[in-house]
Amino acid sequence: MTRYIRHTAAFCALLLLALLVNAVRIQIVRAGAYDANPANRRHDLARYGQPRGDILVGGRAVTGSRDSGQRFRHERTYRDGPLYAPVTGFASQVYGTALLENAADGILSGTDPALSPLPLYDDLTRARDPGGHVVTTLDARAQRAAYAGLGGRRGAVAALEPSTGRILALVSSPSYDPGELSGTGPEVARAWARLNGAADRPMLNRAVRQTYPPGSTFKVVTAAAALDSGVVRDVDEPTRSPDPYRLPGSSARLTNEVVGCADASLRYAFQWSCNTVFAGLGVAVGVDAMRTTAAGFGFNDHGLGIPFRVSPSTFDTRVDAAQLALSSIGQYNTRATPLQMAMVAAAVANQGAVRAPHLVERTTTDDGDTVSATGRRTLHQAMNPATAVRLRELMTDVVEKGTGTNAAVPGATVGGKSGTAQHGLHNSGTPYAWFISWAQADDAMEPAVAVAVVVEDAAADRGDISGGGDAAPIARAVMEAVLDH
Template sequence: MTRYIRHSSALCALLLLALLVNAARVQVVDSASLDGNAANRRPAIARFEQPRGDILVDGRPITGSKDTGEQLRYERTYNNGPLYAPVTGYASQMYGTTFLENAEDAILSGTDPMLAPLPLWNDVTRARNPGGTVETTIRAAVQRAAYSGLGGKRGAVAAVEPSTGKILALVSTPSYDPERLSGNGRAVAKAWQGLNSAPDKPMLNRAIRQTYPPGSTFKVVTAAAALDSGAVTDPDAPTKSPSPYTLPGTKTRLTDEADGCAGASLRHAFQWSCNTVFAKLGVDTGLGPMVETARKFGFDGGGLRIPSPVSASYFDPSLDKAQLALSAIGQYETRATPLQMALVAAAVANGGSIKAPYLVERTTTDDGDVVSASGPRTLRQAMNPGTAARLREMMTQVVEKGTGANAAVPGATVGGKTGTAQHGIGNAGTPYAWFVSWAQAPREPEPSVAVAVVVEEASADRGDISGGGSAAPVAKAVMEAALKSARRDGL
């Protein structure tokens, strides 16, 4: 009898060992594949079982969470969703996350280990921290001014603080309400399909994910290259620039819309946006200095994050002379995001130094303890300080007595550059209207805002398109709001 008991005990022990081995296999070896299995709803249930942390603008939440009482309990809500969609992105139970909702997901969802009260605390207790808070650098008044200024037209605005790199506004229109994508029902699937099939692409973040030919706003970069390289030593000296100008090695003639461009000085050509002068200037400066300067400004440099990734702007490093002439006036294959062109204006305003742009001021726990904080960081020196000073002067003259008069802000010093970018097969597309600028308040030592505006103007007549007419008034409204906001904050 004892022998049978021993055999039974050994068998039970063996079965118990087999269960333990299998449990270990399931929990250790197969855990990753089981967690990722589409049929496993536990991660989703856990993810949405508590409210998501908030994103703040001017210290106030522009997001929230609502209790649905369903298995996936909390859905994301948005205050002024279309206004802030290019900043927040969406947090959807069906389609994941984008932009800040994605880049700061660990903080907002409560999964970041830095939110735990003690190291390894959550590993021991299996607890989940409340979602943290993300405080942005966006100023509500500046964001509203940009959104209202575009008025629903296809386009984008980026505004930065030149001395720090803080992003003050990031707007893309037409926009959408990200709350329509928060849940998991049929209405969400229908909204997703409609938004993705819409011809005006409301979910496209034109400010940081769309590149455009920058047109004449790129002449800021060309002028910097010419001055830094010594191709131009005196901005007031006449140039040997014919009008029209025949592109090297071709029979194609480039013309000007402004008068007095033949042989015009750099200052006059910049003020009235003479294409012939700048096309020839790009060729005279040479491909090497042009490529080097473009890269110093941020072109051809991938990996920029704010913290969401920004599409790379592009200046072709392998051009013949005719192509270089067109690229020097922001055409051919030259492409830029609105944020990149805001950084070009910011470099002029900040003595040639480009500060790394950033969108998140700090992240905190739900009770206000700082998890991480951002601050100014120099990205690169785009040009010599003396060149930046000359460009500031020339940009000021563009607004005071040139093509950018519509951007003038009473009482403030404003510098700007207009641009009209051709595109499409045979340049048949309606041109894009550009304006880049910076503004300095009276008695302030330095400019407090730099802006880039692009307006696609898909429904406008070609004759009505101009950076000074369509984009400059938007930039003016943004700069006015930024200057008022800075005064109110005591900056």
Template sequence: MTRHIRHAAAFCALLLVALLVNAARVQVVQAPEYDANPANRRPDIARYQQPRGDILVGGEPVTGSRDTGEHLRFERTYRDGPLYAPITGFASQEYGTTLLEHTEDGLLSGADPMLAPLPLWNDVTGARNPGGDVVTTINRAAQRAAYEGLGPHKGAVAAVEPSTGRILALASAPSYDPQRLSGNDATAGRTWRRLNEDPDKPMLNRAVRRTYPPGSTFKVVTAAAALDAGVIRNLDAPTRSPDPYTLPGTRTRLTNESGGCKDASLREAFERSCNTVFAKLGVDVGATDMAATAEGFGFNDDGLLVPFSVSRSTFDTSVDKAQLGLSSIGQYNTRATPLQMAMVAAAVANDGQLRAPYLVERTVRAGGSLVAAAGSSPSRQAMLPATAALLKKLMTGVVENGTGSKAAIRGAVVGGKTGTAQHGVGNSGTPYAWFVSWAQSERAPEPAVAVAVVVEGSAADRERVSGGGLAAPIARAVMEAVLAS
């Protein structure tokens, strides 16, 4: 009898061990699989059981949370949603997260381990910390000036602080209201379909996610390459440039929109935006040095994060001399985001030193204590300081004597460069109007802001599309807002 009891006890013990092993298998080994199962709503219910942390501009939140009283209890809200959409992105119960809402999701949702009072605290207790806040570098007045300046036009604005890399404005038009995507009801579904079917692509962040041919604004880079390489030593010496200029190895004759470009000096060619002079300069500098200078400004960089990713701006390194000439005037395969061209202007303004752009100043816990701070952004020397000093003179000449006069600001030194970029088969597309610039108060020791504006002109405006006419006034408004703050 005792033997049977021992056998039964051993069998029960074996069953108990098997039960414990299976429970461990389910709860430990297979836990990620069950968590990721679409049929499991517990992670979503837990995620939306508390308010989300906020994104702050100028010390004030531009986001919030609304208690719906449903299983997915808290829903994201936005203040001035279209104004800040290129910065915040959206946080949707149905469609996920984008931009800052995505890159800072762990902190905003409370899941980031850095928010826990002690290491592994949440793993032991199963608790979830209150969401933290994200403090941005955005200048509220500059952001509004950029958004309102674009108005009904398609286009984008990027503004940075040259000495630090802080992003002061990111505007994209047309925009959208991210709050209409926050929930998981029929309204969110209809909005999602409408936005994705819209040919104007309102959810596309044109400031950082679309590249354009930069046109004549790229002549800032070409001028820097020519000065750094010693191809040009005197801003006022003739450049021995023919007008028209026949691209090497071809019968294609490059011409200019304005006169006076034959043998023009670099100063005259910059103010008049002479294609012939800058195409020849690019060829004289050579593909290797032109590519090195472009990459020093940030072109061909796949890894730029602000903290969300920025599309790669490109300067083709595998070109013949004719293609190099076109690339050097911002055509052929040369493409740039507005943020990239703001970086070009910022490097000129900052004595040739380019600071990496960034959008998050610091992150904090719900009580206000610091989680992480941006610190000093890395930098690189995009051009020689002496070259930057000469480019400052060239860019101020464009505003004082050339095509950028509409960017002039009383009481400030402003440098700029206009551009009208052709595109499409046979240049059939409506040109893009560009303006890149920087501004320094007469009382300040250094420039406070660098701006890039691109406007996608409409077909009706084709004959009036110009960087000086469409884009420069927007840049001026943004620079004035920063200088006044």
């Protein structure tokens, strides 16, 4: 009898060992495969089983959660959804996440190990911490001023704090309400189809995901290259520029919209935006120096994130002399996001240094304890500080007595550069109206804001569209909002 008991005990022990081995195989060895299996809904159920953390602007939550009582219980809600959609993105049970909702998903959903004092314990018990919060750098008044200024027209605004790279406003128009994509009902699928099929593409984040020919606003970059390389040593000396300018190796001639550009000084050419002068300067500087200067401002950077991805702005370096001339006035293949052009203006305002743009000030736990914070970081030194001083003078002249007078702000020094970018087959498209600028209050030690505005469908006759007329007032409103704050 004793022998049978021993055999039975050994057999039970063997079964127990097999059970433990199988549990280890499932829980550890095969855990990744089971987690990734599309049929496994446990993660989705857990994700929406608790409220999502919030995204904050100026200490106020612009997101929330609603208990739907359905299988995926907590649905995302948005306050002023269209206003902040280019920042928040969406969090949808059906279509996933985008923009900050995606980049900070670990914090917001409560899965980031940094939220827990005992992350290993949470892994073993499959516990989930409450969702944390994302504190943005946005200035609510600047965001509203930019959104109201565009007034539903296609375009975008980006505003930065030059000394830190903090993003103060990021607006894309037309916009959409991300709350329409929350939930699992048929209305969500209808909203998704409608938004993605709309001709004006409201879900396109024009501020960071759309690139445009920057037109004459790119002349800031060309002027910096000319000054840094020594091609121009005195901004008031004649540049020996013909008008019209024959593109090298071509019979095509480049002209100007204003008079007085023949042999104009850099100061006059910048103030009145002489195409012929800057095309010639770009050729004189050469493709290598132009490429280096453009890269210093952030062009051709494929790794920029704020934290979500930013489409790279491009300056084509495989060009002949004629193409280089056109590239140097922001045409040909030169393309830029509004955020990139805000970085150009910010570099001028910040002694030539380009700070890393960022949208997240810090992340916190549900209780408000800081999880991570974003520090000031320099991406590049775009130009010599002395060159930045000269460009600040030139940009100030544009606002005080040139094409940018509509951007003037009482009680502040404002520098700007307007631009009208041609595009389409044989330049047949409605020109894009650009304006980039920076502003410093008279009683302040340094500029507080740099802005870039692009308007795709300026409401004017083709010949009357201009950055100074259509985009500068929007930039002024954003700068006033920041300075008043």
